[in-house]
Amino acid sequence: MDHKDLVQYARSLFDAHGDKAEAEAAQKAAAAREAGMTDDAEKWDKIRFHIKELRGPRAT
Template sequence: MDAIKITEYAQALYRAHGDRAEAEAARKARGCEEKGDAAQAEDWRAVQAAVRSQRGALQK
């Protein structure tokens, strides 16, 4: 997934879940890992990091 898509997913996830968005992305990553889909899990980990970054920027 490219950086633009990651940012878009992170923003949408944050709008939908608020402060729980990072945890939701982590849950989705774990689910992908359990299914053996490493590439999708990596994408969700990137979304998780983007949510964390965005959330930090919003709190300043």
């Protein structure tokens, strides 16, 4: 999955799940790591990063 695809997937996940999208990506990354699928875990970590960027800074 190239950078453009990761960003597009992050946008779709964020649009569908809002603030819960980041947690979902983190759970997917953890599950992939547990299953020994390090490449998939890294992809989910990158997706999570892009979701954080889309969400922007949190208001306090």
